[in-house]
Structure formats: structure tokens, C-alpha cells
Amino acid sequence: MTASQPSINDVKAYMEGLGRAARAASVEIARASTAAKNLALTETARVIEAEAAALAAANARDLDAASALDAAARDRLTLTPARIAAMAQGLREMAALPDPVGAITDLARRPSGIQVGRMRVPLGVVGIIYESRPNVTADAAGLCLKSGNAVILRGGSEALHSNQAIAACIARGLAVAGLPAAAVQVVETTDRAAVGALLQSPAYVDVIVPRGGKSLIERVTAEARVPVIKHLDGVCHVYLDADADPAKAEKVAFNAKCQRYGTCNTMETLLVHAAVASSLLPPLFARYRDAGVELRGCAATCALDAAVTPATEDDWYAEYLAPILAVRVVSSLDEAMQHIRQYGSQHTDAIITENYSHAMRFLREVDSSSVMVNASTRFADGFEYGLGAEIGISTDKFHARGPVGLEGLTSQKWIVLGDGEVRG
Amino acid sequence: MTASQPSINDVKAYMEGLGRAARAASVEIARASTAAKNLALTETARVIEAEAAALAAANARDLDAASALDAAARDRLTLTPARIAAMAQGLREMAALPDPVGAITDLARRPSGIQVGRMRVPLGVVGIIYESRPNVTADAAGLCLKSGNAVILRGGSEALHSNQAIAACIARGLAVAGLPAAAVQVVETTDRAAVGALLQSPAYVDVIVPRGGKSLIERVTAEARVPVIKHLDGVCHVYLDADADPAKAEKVAFNAKCQRYGTCNTMETLLVHAAVASSLLPPLFARYRDAGVELRGCAATCALDAAVTPATEDDWYAEYLAPILAVRVVSSLDEAMQHIRQYGSQHTDAIITENYSHAMRFLREVDSSSVMVNASTRFADGFEYGLGAEIGISTDKFHARGPVGLEGLTSQKWIVLGDGEVRG
Numbered sequence: 001m002t003a004s005q006p007s008i009n010d011v012k013a014y015m016e017g018l019g020r021a022a023r024a025a026s027v028e029i030a031r032a033s034t035a036a037k038n039l040a041l042t043e044t045a046r047v048i049e050a051e052a053a054a055l056a057a058a059n060a061r062d063l064d065a066a067s068a069l070d071a072a073a074r075d076r077l078t079l080t081p082a083r084i085a086a087m088a089q090g091l092r093e094m095a096a097l098p099d100p101v102g103a104i105t106d107l108a109r110r111p112s113g114i115q116v117g118r119m120r121v122p123l124g125v126v127g128i129i130y131e132s133r134p135n136v137t138a139d140a141a142g143l144c145l146k147s148g149n150a151v152i153l154r155g156g157s158e159a160l161h162s163n164q165a166i167a168a169c170i171a172r173g174l175a176v177a178g179l180p181a182a183a184v185q186v187v188e189t190t191d192r193a194a195v196g197a198l199l200q201s202p203a204y205v206d207v208i209v210p211r212g213g214k215s216l217i218e219r220v221t222a223e224a225r226v227p228v229i230k231h232l233d234g235v236c237h238v239y240l241d242a243d244a245d246p247a248k249a250e251k252v253a254f255n256a257k258c259q260r261y262g263t264c265n266t267m268e269t270l271l272v273h274a275a276v277a278s279s280l281l282p283p284l285f286a287r288y289r290d291a292g293v294e295l296r297g298c299a300a301t302c303a304l305d306a307a308v309t310p311a312t313e314d315d316w317y318a319e320y321l322a323p324i325l326a327v328r329v330v331s332s333l334d335e336a337m338q339h340i341r342q343y344g345s346q347h348t349d350a351i352i353t354e355n356y357s358h359a360m361r362f363l364r365e366v367d368s369s370s371v372m373v374n375a376s377t378r379f380a381d382g383f384e385y386g387l388g389a390e391i392g393i394s395t396d397k398f399h400a401r402g403p404v405g406l407e408g409l410t411s412q413k414w415i416v417l418g419d420g421e422v423r424g
Numbered sequence: 425m426t427a428s429q430p431s432i433n434d435v436k437a438y439m440e441g442l443g444r445a446a447r448a449a450s451v452e453i454a455r456a457s458t459a460a461k462n463l464a465l466t467e468t469a470r471v472i473e474a475e476a477a478a479l480a481a482a483n484a485r486d487l488d489a490a491s492a493l494d495a496a497a498r499d500r501l502t503l504t505p506a507r508i509a510a511m512a513q514g515l516r517e518m519a520a521l522p523d524p525v526g527a528i529t530d531l532a533r534r535p536s537g538i539q540v541g542r543m544r545v546p547l548g549v550v551g552i553i554y555e556s557r558p559n560v561t562a563d564a565a566g567l568c569l570k571s572g573n574a575v576i577l578r579g580g581s582e583a584l585h586s587n588q589a590i591a592a593c594i595a596r597g598l599a600v601a602g603l604p605a606a607a608v609q610v611v612e613t614t615d616r617a618a619v620g621a622l623l624q625s626p627a628y629v630d631v632i633v634p635r636g637g638k639s640l641i642e643r644v645t646a647e648a649r650v651p652v653i654k655h656l657d658g659v660c661h662v663y664l665d666a667d668a669d670p671a672k673a674e675k676v677a678f679n680a681k682c683q684r685y686g687t688c689n690t691m692e693t694l695l696v697h698a699a700v701a702s703s704l705l706p707p708l709f710a711r712y713r714d715a716g717v718e719l720r721g722c723a724a725t726c727a728l729d730a731a732v733t734p735a736t737e738d739d740w741y742a743e744y745l746a747p748i749l750a751v752r753v754v755s756s757l758d759e760a761m762q763h764i765r766q767y768g769s770q771h772t773d774a775i776i777t778e779n780y781s782h783a784m785r786f787l788r789e790v791d792s793s794s795v796m797v798n799a800s801t802r803f804a805d806g807f808e809y810g811l812g813a814e815i816g817i818s819t820d821k822f823h824a825r826g827p828v829g830l831e832g833l834t835s836q837k838w839i840v841l842g843d844g845e846v847r848g
Binding site for chain 1: 451547548631669672676679791795797799821822823825827835838843
């Protein structure tokens with residue numbers, strides 16, 4: 001377990017070496033048995049627990065060097081005993097998930113006599129670019145391993161020693177399972193050119209998953225020459241329909257905003273039908289104020305409650321990630337959906353209604369990665385959806401939308417089972 | 425039906441106008457009923473047949489202006505009566521296919537009480553960039569329409585009048601069905617900047633499908649800032665295993681090469697296990713020679729048959745699209761798969777064997793968009809697979825692999841059906 005940063009002069013050659021090794025390892029990991037992959041996961045979990053002190057020591061080195069970070073960033077960087085235990089637990093849960101690789105579906109006989117179906121297969125080599133949380137190293141490596149992919153991890157420079165220490169635990173897990181060490185590689189240089197090399201090497205990298213703030217994602221999107229599974233803004237809406245059940249409306253609208261403020265699936269704008277605004281909003285506003293939520297509203301909202309600040313155009317686009325809520329009264333379901341189309345980020349949107357046709361139209365016509373009826377937007381999450389874990393939440397439409405678990409890290413190839421058939 | 429090329433001074437503004445109109449139309453076409461979409465398809469088919477003479481006249485104008493084209497290119501450009509009838513028939517077959525849009529799958533209740541599932545949804549706006557065959561206009565428009573997408577079609581400049589005439593038929597079909605005209609738009613300028621605008625407008629285009637030669641695909645790949653469903657080379661292999669049934673081996677290996685030479689799923693390299701090379705190759709070589717196929721082989725192949733030309737390293741990479749075949753003797757299944765990994769293009773590869781374990785290993789470990797056992801590579805095709813029609817064959821792993829039909833033009837969003845559940 002080397003904790004020093006190696007001196008790497010030629011970053012391009014270094015990254016090409018990682019890429020070549022990952023490509024070779026991807027062939028082995030793709031055909032690895034479920035038992036071997038699960039053993040690597042559970043053995044890594046065991047080593048992480050056994051090496052908790054060493055992990056904490058490596059993390060302390062990072063924290064010592066990171067005196068310039070603010071308190072929130074230091075918190076994200078810190079590996080507490082509970083977080084170390086959670087990493088191990090997460091790996092054990094991945095081991096318990098079904099293996100997606102090799103699953104054959106839709107096998108059907110064609111008029112020619114051949115049987116055609118699809119087999120789920122790994123994507124190949126996944127590049128993860130992330131910021132300070134070192135636990136991403138274990139989570140992302142575990143998901144890639146279980147889905148049969150090789151992975152190259154490029155974490156934040158401030159977390160380098162922590163990430164190397166976690167990688168050393170993973171390496172021991174891979175070795176016990178007889179899997180190639182290069183299936184999981186951590187980039188051991190903090191040179192930013194390493195990110196550029198990852199983004200522009202379609203020969204060695206099949207997909208990039210950036211995890212971090214908006215500026216990271218924008219850089220990755222602008223520079224990438226390989227596919228990206230990315231998560232942009234979460235400007236989530238709850239629409240209280242004219243036919244909303246008042247109790248469900250209050251419960252969901254409060255939870256969607258207040259259960260946690262800083263998450264991407266938190267409601268940022270509340271839409272309310274004009275017919276129920278005066279009955280539903282006052283009790284809700286009282287609860288928001290008790291919780292310390294600042295309210296910014298359209299003219300109709302301000303007319304209902306003089307203490308609400310007038311919202312500006314910018315408020316409708318805002319992902320506050322804070323105890324602030326924009327509120328708008330609309331005259332119809334169509335106006336609500338039009339607002340979501342114009343200002344939303346296609347992440348997660350919910351309607352509260354007892355009206356069947358309105359529920360069906362909302363489900364069908366709102367073009368977001370998660371669309372909900374009578375449930376809190378906070379449910380948009382890999383664990384809540386039963387994926388077991390997620391590598392991220394995709395706001396793209398291509399390949400994977402919404403929470404991306406093991407399946408999002410795979411593709412399907414076609415298989416044909418014949419008996420000597422030829423084409424006529 | 426204007427057949428003259430409009431003068432478009434500001435290509436960027438023109439393309440932005442098309443993009444904006446397509447984005448607006450995509451909302452309507454995404455929620456259109458199956459009946460309306462099918463009516464548009466069958467009505468377009470009817471109009472194409474009724475206007476066959478006008479289509480032929482528009483096509484004649486293109487052919488008159490295309491005196492510089494070689495015979496093969498002129499043939500691709502020509503709309504014969506049979507090809508016009510085939511366009512109409514293709515649209516009727518699309519109308520008969522199941523509508524993928526709105527299909528809900530995998531709905532399951534979670535411990536929280538919510539029901540989580542997935543709904544199939546259109547991608548949004550599809551950009552098609554293609555070369556001379558004007559029938560692509562009808563085929564691609566039909567597939568996009570049925571899958572609920574708006575489409576912007578940018579055909580070859582030499583086919584402009586033909587494409588405009590076909591677009592006019594589609595416009596009449598859309599009008600009869602009450603669907604927006606901008607759901608299908610043909611770019612009416614031959615300015616190459618229009619292609620650049622399509623490739624670099626993620627705000628208006630969700631995916632690009634290039635259809636044409638290698639230089640077109642390479643340009644699209646290099647310039648695109650939006651996702652691309654692309655088809656690169658088809659360097660397809662048939663591997664005759666030591667446990668191959670000799671009759672199936674001969675039948676499939678002959679068909680895979682000789683049924684058609686110019687298609688992407690034609691076998692380009694034949695691999696043979698050393699144990700059966702001397703028994704399987706001589707009768708096959710006799711049939712290839714009768715068919716006029718030139719043989720290029722490894723040293724072991726040349727030793728078996730002195731008339732075979734020695735193959736160079738380039739031959740193993742070659743997509744001949746011609747009556748030429750590379751032949752290599754290998755010593756094991758692993759060597760065969762290693763050859764495919766090194767020289768193949770991940771398009772379509774087949775093993776001929778009666779050995780169960782070899783078949784399973786080949787299916788699992790060969791990383792190609794179609795992997796076959798005891799069947800001709802020529803089956804890798806949307807119609808043969810039962811997709812009804814295809815927009816192309818993807819050699820990428822991301823999103824869609826292999827023949828891409830209606831499903832490849834869609835994505836899945838998550839839906840949550842609740843009863844007032846909140847997250848704890």
C-alpha cells in the first residue's frame with residue numbers, strides 16, 4: 001500500500017498504459033463467474049473492515065494536507081468509522097444482487113428457423129471522474145466489477161491517499177478471487193491532463209461517469225470523445241392538481257422539499273392548481289415556515305399570502321439545494337406540464353391527484369427521467385427503486401435514464417442459435 | 425410540392441428554425457395515439473403509390489443533374505417503380521408493428537409502498553444524415569414517426585428533388601392524421617454547413633443516425649456533440665470448430681460469403697480449426713472458386729492448397745465487400761476468439777460447432793453486436809430478427825447494439841405510482 005504520489009512525467013503514456021491494461025482486464029472480468037466476482041466483493045469488504053485503521057490514517061494525511069478546504073468539503077473528504085463500515089456493507093449488498101451479465105432474454109424462433117434473443121453484456125471499460133468523497137472509490141469499483149466491467153477511477157486530488165488505500169483493499173479482494181488487478185485501477189497522478197486523456201480515448205474507455213459538481217460535469221461534457229452517463233440539474237416539481245387529495249398533497253409537498261435540502265431529487269418548485277391554491281397552500285406554508293423554508297411566489301401566490309417574496313424569472317430555473325421554494329399557481333394541468341417542460345431539468349416530477357386521466361396524462365407526457373403520481377420526488381434513488389446501488393442519476397435520454405444501477409453499466413448483444421440455417 | 429432548391433442565406437438560422445420546429449413537434453408526436461401514427465403511415469403509403477409518376481419525375485430531375493455519378497451511384501439514386509412500391513409497402517409494415525411508446529414494464533412494489541416501473545418513451549428529435557438512396561427518406565421517417573420521434577432528414581444533395589417529393593407525400597399523410605407537419609422535415613439546402621449545425625445542436629437534436637459510407641460516418645463521429653447511433657465496419661467471421669458438423673459448416677460458410685458480397689454482415693474471414701482444416705476446406709474452396717471468390721490464406725491454408733494467395737496482415741483487417749475471402753487455420757477456440765478480438769469489428773461473428781461448451785463460450789465471450797451458433801452471419805438484419813425494419817446496425821455498445829429498430833429509437837423513463845408515500 002504505497003501512500004506516496006508517484007512521479008509521473010509522461011501523463012499521456014501513463015494513461016495509455018492504464019487504458020491498455022484495463023482493456024485487457026475487461027476481457028477477463030467480462031467472462032468471470034458470478035462466484036468469483038462476489039468473492040472479490042465480499043473479500044474487499046472484509047479487508048476494508050480489517051484495515052479500517054490504515055484507511056483512517058491515509059485519510060488523515062489527506063485531511064492534514066487539505067487545510068484550505070471549507071468545512072463542508074472537509075466533511076465530504078472525511079472517512080469516519082461509520083463511513084468505512086458503510087463502504088464494506090455496500091460491497092456486501094452488491095454481492096447479494098443478481099448478476100446481470102449473461103442473462104438471455106426475448107429468445108424467439110423466427111420463420112427462417114433461427115432462434116434470436118439478446119444477451120446482457122458489460123460495456124467494457126468504465127471511467128469514473130469524481131470529486132472529494134473517497135467512498136465513491138469502493139462504491140463505483142464494486143458496481144463496475146459486479147457488472148463485469150473494468151474501471152479506471154480518477155478521484156479528487158485532495159483524496160489521493162484515501163483512494164489509494166481503498167484501492168489497495170480492492171486489489172487484495174481481486175487477488176483472492178483470482179481476478180486481474182487491472183480490473184480496478186486508480187489514477188495515481190493529480191495532473192489534470194489525466195482527465196483529458198480519459199475523456200478522449202475511445203480505444204480504451206467505453207463510457208465516462210462523472211460524479212461531482214456542475215463545473216466538473218460541464219467540463220466532461222464539453223471535452224468527452226466517448227459516451228458519458230451524466231447528471232445535470234435536478235429542478236424537480238410537485239404539481240398539486242385540482243383533484244388532489246388534500247392530506248396526500250400536504251404530506252408529499254412537505255416531504256419533497258424538507259426531508260433533505262441538498263439532494264438532486266428535492267422539490268425546487270411547487271405548482272398548484274388555482275382551484276385549490278387557497279385551501280391547500282396556507283397550511284403548507286405554515287409548515288414550510290416552521291421548518292425555516294423561504295417562499296418565493298408568482299403574483300397569485302403573493303396575493304394569497306403577503307409574506308411570500310415575489311419570484312423572478314430566475315427562480316423558476318433555480319436548483320436551490322437549500323431551504324428556498326418557488327411556488328406558482330397554474331390554471332390547468334396543461335399549464336403545469338408546460339411550466340415543467342420550459343423550466344424543468346427532466347430529472348423528477350410528481351403530480352398529486354385522484355383524477356385517473358390526469359395521472360395518466362402526466363405519466364405519459366412529462367418527459368423526465370422519473371415521473372411520479374402521489375409520491376415524493378425524494379424517492380428517485382437507486383436504493384428506493386430496488387437497483388441496490390446506483391452509479392449516478394442520468395438526466396440524459398440516451399442509453400440510461402434516471403438512477404443507473406448495474407443494468408445501466410451493461411448493454412445487450414444479439415445472439416442467434418441455429419442449426420445450420422442459411423439466408424435464402 | 426416545390427422542386428426547386430430554395431435560396432437559404434443564413435444556414436445556421438435556417439437549421440435553428442428546423443430544430444425549434446422539430447422540438448415543438450416532438451412533444452405532440454410523443455403523445456400521439458397509435459391510431460393517428462398508423463394512419464399517417466398508411467396514408468403516406470397510399471399517397472406514394474398515387475403520386476408514383478410525380479416521384480419518378482422528381483427523381484428524373486435528380487438523375488439528369490447527376491451525370492457525373494458512376495453507374496453504381498446512379499443505381500442507388502434511381503427510384504424504379506418497384507422501389508416506389510417497396511417504400512409504400514415498408515410504411516404499411518411499420519403501421520402493423522406494435523407501438524413501443526408508453527409500454528410499462530417491470531412494475532413492482534417496493535418496501536416503502538410505492539410501485540416502481542419503467543415506461544418506454546421516444547428519444548425526442550432524431551437527425552438522419554444519409555447519402556444517395558432516396559428510399560431512406562420514407563423508411564427513416566416512418567420508423568421515427570412510429571417510435572414517436574420528430575425527425576430532421578438531411579439526404580444527399582444529388583437526391584434533393586426526390587427527397588422533397590417523398591417528403592411532400594409524408595406531409596400529406598401527417599395532415600390527414602392531424603399530426604404536426606414539423607414531425608418530419610427535410611433539410612432543403614445542400615450547404616454542408618447544415619450537417620455541422622445538426623451535429624452540434626444538443627438543444628434541438630437528441631440523436632444522430634448517419635447512414636452511408638465510411639467517410640460520412642467518420643466525419644459525423646468526429647464532429648458530433650450529440651449522441652450518434654453509428655455503424656462502422658463489418659469485418660465478420662465464421663469459425664469452423666473442431667467439432668463442427670461438416671454439412672452445416674459447408675452450407676453456412678458458403679452462404680455467409682456468397683449470398684451477397686456487398687453487405688456489412690457478409691463474412692470476410694473464415695477461421696478453421698487445424699484438426700478439420702484438411703477435411704472441411706477442400707470442398708468449400710471448390711465451391712468458392714466456382715462462385716468466383718478469390719482466396720487469401722495463412723501459411724497453413726496455403727500449404728493445404730497451393731492456389732491460395734498468401735494473406736498479408738492487412739487482409740485480416742479488411743472489409744472486402746467483394747468476392748474475396750481471407751482464410752486462417754487456428755489451433756484452438758481461444759485462438760479463434762483472440763483473432764476475432766484483434767481483427768474484428770464487433771459486428772457479427774459465428775461459430776459452427778456441435779460442442780455445447782464451445783458454443784456457450786463463443787456466445788458469452790465474443791464481444792460483437794451479433795454472435796451466432798450454426799447460422800449464417802447474413803441473418804444479422806432487422807427484418808430477419810423480427811424488428812420489422814431497422815434504422816441501421818449499431819457497432820457501438822452504448823444504448824443500442826446490432827440492428828436498431830423501433831426500440832433503439834426509444835428510451836425508458838421511471839414511473840412511480842404512489843398513494844401519498846413520503847420518504848422517511
